[in-house]
Amino acid sequence: MHFKVISRVLGVLLMVFSLTLMPPVAVSLWFNDHNYFAFLIAFLITFVTGFIIWLPVYNTRHDLNTRDGFLITALFWFVLGLFGALPFVFSSAPHLSITDAMFESLSGLTTTGATVITGLDYLPESILYYRQQLQWLGGIGIIVIAVAILPMLGIGGMQLYRAETPGPVKDSKLTPRITETAKALFLVYLKLTLLCAACYWAAGMSVFDAICHAYSTIAIGGFSTHDASIGFFESNAIMAVCIFFMIVSGINFALHFFAWRERTLSHYWSDPELSFYVRVIALGTIITVSYLSYTQTYGFSTAFWHGSFELVSILTTTGFGVADFSIWPAFLPFLLFMLAFMGGCAGSTGGGMKVIRVMLICKQGMREIHRLIHPNAIMPIKIGKRSVADRVVEAVWGFFAVYVISFMVMFMLLLATGLDFITAFSAIGATINNLGPGLGDVTLHYGDINPTAKWILCFSMLLGRLEVFTLLVLFTPMFWQR
Template sequence: MHYQAIARILGVLLMLFSLTLLPSIIVSVIYADGQVVPFRNAMALLFALGLLIWFPTRNYRSELRVRDGFLITVLFWVLLGISGSAPFYFNAAIDMSFTDSVFESVSGLTTTGATVLTNIDELPESVRWYRQQLQWFGGMGIIVLAVAILPMLGVGGMQLYRAETPGPVKDNKLTPRITETAKALWYIYLAMTVVCAVAYYFAGMNVFDAIGHSFATIAIGGFSTHDASIGYFDNPVIELICIFFMFASSINFALHFFAWRERSIRIYLRDAEFKFYFKLLLAVSLITIAVLIWTDTYSFGKGVIHGLFQVVSIATTTGFGVADFAHWPLILPFLLFVVAFVGGCAGSTAGGMKVMRVLLVYKQGAREIKRLVHPSAVFRVKLGKRPVSDRILEAVWGFIAVYMLSFIVMQMILLATGLDLVTAWSAVGAAINNLGPGLGDVAFHYGDINAVAKWTLCFGMLLGRLEVFTLLILFTPAFWRR
C-alpha cells in the first residue's frame, strides 16, 4: 500500500473541496445574509488541513494500485463527509450539533437528500445554496472530476474511477484515456445542469431556486430550497420538467455520450437495461395513477401528474415531493418504496441496487425455470444479443446478498435504539438506496431520531453511494495482506 501517495492525493482533494465553498461566500455577499465569516473560516480550515496532509508527501511519486484506489475513495468520502459538516457546525445561525452536521453533509454528498433541518425557507440563502451544491458535487463524484487533474500530478486515475463509478460494469471507458472519460462525463453532467436550470427559470422559478433545484435534479439528490420541495411551486410545468430530467439523470451517462456523439436516439432503444427500466417505470406509474384516481385521492389531471411525479422521484431515488405519498391509499407507499431498491441505471447518478443487476437476476431466474422443464438443455443469459458470463452473474448475486444482509443488520441496530419497525425499515432503505424520505417518523425529516441511528444511517448512505463492496472490502483481512 502506497500510504504516502494516498496521503498526497487526499490532501490535494481536500484542498480542492475547500475551494468549493467560494460560491457560498459569493451568494452570502449577494444576498447580504451575514454568513461570510462562517464559510470563510470553514474554507480556511479545510484548505489548511489539506495542505498539512499534502505538504510532507508533495514530492512522492508512485503509480496507484487497485487497492490504493479503494482506500483513497473510502477515506476521501469519509473525510469529505466530516469536512463538509464544518459550514453547518460552525454556523451560529442554524445551531446544529456535530452529529446533525455530519448527517446533513453526508446526506448531501451521497445525494441521499435526507435532512435533519426544518424551516428551510427561513435559512440564510448561502446555507441553502451550500446544501444544493453538496449534492451536485457528490452526484457525479468529485473523484471522477479529480482524475482529470491527477495525471498532471503523476498519479494514474483508472483505479479511482473503478472504485468510484457506480454500477456492476466499471471497466468500460468512454474514451481511450481515463482523463478524457472524466471530462466527457463532466461535460454531459454540466450541460444537463445548465439546460435544466434554464428550463426551471422559464417555467417560473427565480434564478436562485432554478439553479439550486437543477443541482439536486441532475445529481438525483432531493434537497430543496423549500420545506415543501417541488410542491412549493404548485406548477405542473415545473413538475413535468423535473420528471424529464430526473429520468434523464437516472439513465446510464454512457448512453447520453454515445447518443450525442452519433446524433441518434437509437442508442437508447438498443440498450436492454434502458428498455427494462422504462417498462418498469411505466408499469408502476400506471398502477399508481389508477389507484389515485379510483380512490378519488385526486382529480384525473392531478392524479396523472402527481402519480407520475412521485413514481419517477422515488424510483430514481431523487426524493423530491409534490404530495405526501406516505399517506396515499392501499399499497402505494410500500410499492413506491420497494421500487426505490431497484434504483436507476448503472453509470447514472441514481442510487439503489441498479436496474442492470435486477434485470440480470430476473433473467437468471427465468433461466432456472427453463432448466427445470428442460434439464439437459443449455440456456445462456443474454443482454440484448450478448451473452453474460457466469462470473458476472455470480458477482451480481453476491452484491445483492451483501446488500440485503447489510440492510438487515442496520435495521436491527435502529430497532435496538427504540425506533418502530416502519421507521427503522424505511430509514435504512432510504439511506442505503440514497433515496432520502422515508415512512413513519422520518417521512418529513430525520431531526427527531437518536444519534446512534443517525450515525448508522450515515454509514448506510456511504455504503449505498460506494456500491457496498468498495466500503466493506476495507473490513476484510485479505485487503490488508501484502
C-alpha cells in the first residue's frame, strides 16, 4: 500500500475541492444573503488541511496498485463528505449539528437526495445553491469513477457492461487515456447540464432555479430549492423537461459520449440495456397512470402527469416530487419504491443495482427454470447477440447476495434504534439505492429520526454509491495484509 501517494492524491483532492466553495461565496454576495463567511471559513479549513497533507509527500511518485485504488475511491467520498459538511455547520441558516451536516453533505455528494432540512424556501440562496452544486459534483464524480476508474480495478457495472455486450462501449476505454476519458465525459455532462438549465428557463423557471435544478436533474440527485420540489412550479412544461432529462441521465453516459462524437443516435437503438430500461419505464408508467385513473385518485390528465413523473423520478432514483406518492392507493407506493432497486443503467448517474445486473439476474432465473425441464441442455445467457461468461453471471449473483445481506443487517440495526418497520425498510432502501425519499417517517425528510440511525444511513449511502464491494473490501483483514 503506497500511503504517501494516497496522501498526495487526497491532499490535491481537498485543495481542488476547496475551490468549489468559491461559487457559493459569489452567490451569497450577489443575493446579499450575508452567508458568505461560512463558505470562506470552510474554504480556508479545507485548503489548509489539503496543503498540510500534500506538502510532505508532494515529490512521492509511485504507480498505484489495485488496493490503492480501492482505498482512494472510498476516501474520495468520505473525505469530501466530511469537509463538504463544514458550510452547513458554520452557516447561521440552517445551523446543523455535525451529524445532520454530514448526512446532508454525503446525501448531496452521493446524489441520494435525502435531506434533514426543512423550510428550503426561506434559506439563504448560497446554501440552496451549494446543496445543488454538491450533487452536480457528485454526479460527474460517479460517472468518471464508474467508467474510467472502477473497470481498471476489476470491479463495477461498467466493466461487466463493456466486457459482455456489443456496441460502442465494447472497448476498455472510451479514449486512449483516463484523463482524456474524464475530460470527454465532463464535456458531455456539462453540455447536458447547460441544455437542461436552458430548457427549465424556457419552461418558466427563474435563472437561479433553472441552474440549481439542472444540477440535481443531470446528477439524478433530487435536491430542490423548494420544499414542494418540482411540484412548487405547478407546470406541466417543467415536469416534461424534468422527465426527459431524468430518463436521459439514467442512460449510460458512454452512449451519450459516442452520440456526441459520432453525431449519430443509431447505437442507442441497438443497446440491450437501454432497451430493457425504456421498456420497464413504459410498463411502469402505464400501470401507474392506469391505476391512478381507475381508482379516481386523479382525473386522467393529472394522473398522467403526476403518475409518469413520480414513476420516472423514483425508478431513476432521482427523488424529485410533484405529489406525495406514499399516500397513493394500494400497491402503487411499494411498486414505485421497489423499481428504485433497479435504478439507472451502468455508467449513469443513477443509483440502484443497475439495469444490466437486473437483466442478468432475470435471464439466469429463466435459465434455471428451463434447466428443470431440460437438465442436460447447454443454455448460454445472452445480452443482445453476445454470450455472457458464467464467471460474470456468478459475479452478479455474488453482488446481489452481498447487497441483500448488507440491506438486512442495516435494516435490523435501524429497527434496533427504535424506527418502525416501514420507516426502517424504506430508509435503507432509499439510501442504499441513492433514491432519497422513503416511506413512513422519512417520506418528506429525515430530520426527525435519531442520530444513530442517521449515521447508519450515511454508511448505507456510501455503500450504495460505491456498489457495495468497493467499500466492504476495506473491512476485510486480507486487504490490509502485505
